[in-house]
Amino acid sequence: MKTMNDLMLHFLQDIYYAEKVGLRSMAKLAKSVENPELRDAILAHREQSHGQIERLDQVFEHMDKKPRGKTCAAMDGLVEEGAEAMEEADKGPVLDAALIACGQAIEHYEIARYGAMVAWAKEMGQQEVAALLQQTLDEEKANDQRMNEIAERAVNQRARGVDGADEGDDETDESPSTGDEPAPKKPAAKPKKPAATKPAAKKSAAKK
């Protein structure tokens, strides 16, 4: 990898892999969630991902390269975290909250990658490539926002209401983390690799 063009191709292959892994994982995810609105949102994003992969095909074409994915360890790890949540929690609001957090970690990863690639494409004067990637970036941000909205309006409150058998009474506003239930926040904050880029992506996504 010597030039910015090489860099672009490298990240393109990385995100191509990530999108395809995401496509598979969203099908599983949709089956595991309880909230119908959340399930619809996941399935809608899954549909959208087909279009995102097509855009990547077009970007490869612009670069005169064959579409090809390259293993993305970050994406594999993020998907693995979602799978762990599914193993550790039963279907219900707590798992829904966990899966939103895991899903958002994936969105933030994608936002970071697409954001970088848009900037590079512009820098290299590749306006068409930048425009293609920008469309996907906008979709990923919108999806992240939608997850936030569903979590805050329809999932988190129910998750808090789940009786964890310890002291899970109704009036425990102050400390929701009694032992079993901090799952929702943790996965989003933990991923090893993209940790540096995620808070920034999260903030900018939240502002718009």
Ligand SMILES: [Fe+2]
């Ligand atoms: Fe995507």
Ligand SMILES: [Fe+2]
């Ligand atoms: Fe996404």
